[in-house]
Amino acid sequence: MTTNRYYRGPPSDHFDGTRFFNPDHPNTDRSLVDLLRWRFDGERSAWPSRVPGRTVVPATRVDGLTVTMVGHATVLIQAAGLNFLVDPVWSDRASPLTWAGPRRVNPPGVALEHLPPIDVVLLTHNHYDHLDIATLRTLWSRHRPRIVAPLGNDAVIHRTAPDIRVETADWGGRVDLGSGFVVWLHPANHWSSRRIDDRRMALWCGFVVETPAGCLYDAGDTGYGSGAIFRAMKDRHPPLDVAILPIGAYAPRWFMQPQHVDPAEAVQIQIDCGARQALGVHWGTFRLTDESRTAPRHALQAELVRRGRPADSFLALEPGDAWTLA
Numbered sequence: 001m002t003t004n005r006y007y008r009g010p011p012s013d014h015f016d017g018t019r020f021f022n023p024d025h026p027n028t029d030r031s032l033v034d035l036l037r038w039r040f041d042g043e044r045s046a047w048p049s050r051v052p053g054r055t056v057v058p059a060t061r062v063d064g065l066t067v068t069m070v071g072h073a074t075v076l077i078q079a080a081g082l083n084f085l086v087d088p089v090w091s092d093r094a095s096p097l098t099w100a101g102p103r104r105v106n107p108p109g110v111a112l113e114h115l116p117p118i119d120v121v122l123l124t125h126n127h128y129d130h131l132d133i134a135t136l137r138t139l140w141s142r143h144r145p146r147i148v149a150p151l152g153n154d155a156v157i158h159r160t161a162p163d164i165r166v167e168t169a170d171w172g173g174r175v176d177l178g179s180g181f182v183v184w185l186h187p188a189n190h191w192s193s194r195r196i197d198d199r200r201m202a203l204w205c206g207f208v209v210e211t212p213a214g215c216l217y218d219a220g221d222t223g224y225g226s227g228a229i230f231r232a233m234k235d236r237h238p239p240l241d242v243a244i245l246p247i248g249a250y251a252p253r254w255f256m257q258p259q260h261v262d263p264a265e266a267v268q269i270q271i272d273c274g275a276r277q278a279l280g281v282h283w284g285t286f287r288l289t290d291e292s293r294t295a296p297r298h299a300l301q302a303e304l305v306r307r308g309r310p311a312d313s314f315l316a317l318e319p320g321d322a323w324t325l326a
Contacts, residue, residue, distance in 0.1 A: 002018055003018065004018050004019070004152070004201045005155070005198055005201055006152035006153070006155040006156055006198070006201045006202045007151050007152035007155065007201065007202065007203070009151065012170070014171065014187070014203075015151075015203075018201075019199070019200040019201060020151075020152075020192070020200045020201070020202070020203045020204075021200060022187075022189045022190070022191075022223075022225070022258075024225070024226065024228075025189045025223065025225045025226075025258065026223070026225070026257075026258040027258065028189075028190065028191040028223070028258045028259045029191070029199065029200075030255065034255060038252065038255045038290075042252055042290050043290060044290045045290060045291055045292035045293075045295070046292070047105060047287040047292065047293045048105060048293065049105065050105055050106070051105050051106040051284075051293070052106070053106035053107040053108075053109065053318075053319050053320065054109065054318070054319065054320030054321075055107060055108070055109055055110065055111055055114075055319075055320055056068065056109060056110060056114075056320045056322065057110070057114045058076060058078065058110060058114070058115070058116055058322075059078070059116065060116045060117070061078065061081045061083070061116065062078035062079065062080075062081070062213075062324075063080065063081065063213070064079075064080070064213050064214075064324060064325055065077075065078070065079045065080070065211065065213040065214040065216070065241065065242070065324065065325040066078045066079075066322055066323065066324045066325070067216070067242065067244065067279060067317075067322065067323045067324075068109065068110060068320075068321070068322040069109050069279075069281065069317035069318060069319055069320065069321045069322070070085075070088070070090075070108050070109045070110050070319060071089070071104065071106065071107075071108045071109055071285040071319040072087075072089060072094070072104075072129055072281070072282060072283075072284075072285035072286055073086065073087040073089070073124075073129065073130055073220070073221075073246065073281050073282045074086065074087050074088050074089050074090075074108070075087075075218070075244055075279075075281060075317075076110060076115070076116075077209065077216065078116070079181075079209070079211035079212075079213045079214065079216075080180070080181075080211050080212040080213040082119050082120065082177070082179075082181055082211070083116050083117060083118050083119050083120070084118075084119065084120045084121070084122060084209065085115075085118050085120075085121050085122070085139070085145070086121075086122045086123075086124070086207070086218050086244070087122070087123060087124055087129075087130040087131070087220070088121060088132065088135045088136070088139060089129060089130065089131075089132040089135055090108055090112050090132065090134075090135045090138070091104075091132050091134050091135060092104050094127075094128045094129035094132075094286045094288075095128055096128060096194070101128070102129070102286040102287055102288055103286070103287075104285055104286060105284075105285060105286075105287070105293070106284070106285055106318075106319050107319065108319060109318075109319030109320035109321070110320075112135075112138060115143075117143055118139055118142075118143040118145045119143075119145055119146065120145055120146045120147075120148065120177065120183070121136070121139060121145045121146070121147045121148070122148050122149075122183065122207050122209075122218070123147065123148070123149035123150075123153055123166075124149075124150075124188070124204060124205055124206060124207065124218070124220030124221065125150065125153070125188075125190060125191075125192045125202070125203075125204035125205070125220060125221060126153055126156045126192045126193070126194050126202050126204075127192065127193070127221070128194075129286055129288065130220070130221070131153070131156065131157075133157065133160050133161055136157065136161060136164060137161055137164070140161070140163070140164045146167065146177070147164065147165065147166045147167065148166075148167050148168075148169070148175050148183055148185075148207075149166055149167070149168050150168060150169065150170070150171070150185055150202070150203035150204060150205040151168050151169070151170055151202065151203040152168065152192075152201060152202030152203055153166065153168060153202045153203070154166035154167075154168045155202070156194060156202055169185050170185065170203070171185055171186065171187045171203070171205060172184070172185065172186075173185045179212070180210075180211065180212040181209075181210070181211050181212070182209075182210040183207055183208070183209050183210075184207065184208040184209075184210070184236075184237065185205045185206075185207060186205060186206040186207060186208050186217070186219075186229070186233065187205065187206070187229045188204050188205055188206045188219060188220045188221065188222040188229070189222045189223040189224070189225045189229065189258065189259070190204040190220065190221045190222050190223065190259050191204065191259060192204050204220060204221065205220060206218055206219040206220045206222065207220070208233065208236075208237050208240075210237065210238060213325065214241035214242070214325050215237060215238045215239065215240050215241055216240065216241060216242045216243070216244065217233065217237075217240050217242075217243045217244065217273060217275060218243075218244040219243065219244065219245050219246060219269065220246075221246055221249075221259065221260060221282065222246065222259075222260075222261060223257060223258045223259050223260060223261060223265075224257075224261050224265040224268065224269065225258075227268065227269070227272050230268075230269045230272035230273045231272045231273070233272075233273045233274070234273065234274050239274060239276075240273055240274055240275040240276065241275070241276055241277065241325055242275055242276065242277040242278070242279060242323070242325065243269065243270055243273055243275035243277070243278045243279070244278075244279050244281055245261070245266045245269055245270065245278050245279070245280060245281070245314075246260060246261060246266065246280075246281060246282035246283075247261070247262075247263045247266045247280035247281070247282060247283050247296040247297075247299075247300055247316060248260075248280075248282045248283025248284065248288075248289075248291070248296040249282060249283070249288040249289045249291075250262040250263075250289065250291060250296070251289050251290040251291040251295075252289075252290055256289060260282075260289075262296075262299065263280070263296055263299040263300040263303050264299070264303045266278070266280065266300070266314070267300070267303050267304065267307065267309070267314060270313075270314060276313075277313065277314075277315075277323070277325075278313065278314040278315070279314075279315055279317050279323055280296065280297070280300055280314060280315065280316040280317060281317060283296040283297065283316065284296070284297070284316075284318065285319065296316065297316040300314060300316050301316075
């Protein structure tokens, strides 16, 4: 009998006692045959080996709400004097290896040494392009942030970094940070693994962050599915000022659709959750799938035109870009 190496808890509507799953959603598991079909029958677009990047030095604290793109899914959120990092990855590769795996093509938009004091780190799931132990060790030694993650990811981190304190919660869990700051763990249609034998043994999520300066949503990695999890936010949280949504790593669709939205589906998520502004992440830094580096940005722009939506209502962020709530 297979046992879960990261989490022990009672079964639920998204946990069968051993593995987590996405209720009422297509299976995200892929077979070796599927993987080989993708790798050998697909058409991978070429990526540049390096792209010139812009680096910025953020303010130490912000009274309002500012989101700064670091790269891929890593964003710095500064709200009402508190500083958050989501899925911090500063390593050169999104991989368990330092010499192989997807390599960063542009530098982080904020250098590690230029980060403001980090109060909170939010981890959406344990894939290597989102959970980077080397970066977490550096952040822990320099900032001692409060780290919040979905169930089981504390054990993932503690396997190699046992001194780092991690708080975990289930979907729907509420983490009160005090002074009007609340973090909610929201469902996502995705999966997890760090090795070949631990698929879906740790939970994945998105985050809704309520702050005195505004309310925001970071979807993490997700497929669209029925869209029910995104429409549900309108009933559970204050109106969203901004949604941070993935727009890349979506091709080919037959392989990626259950786990990663494409730009058209990301626009639909913005509509479903009612966010006034959307910011596109998870593109242009690590070559993970078949589309070209800039295809997500172009596809997003085309979808906004097709739907008659303002071009600035959904911005595809490059490293170093910053958005501030007016």
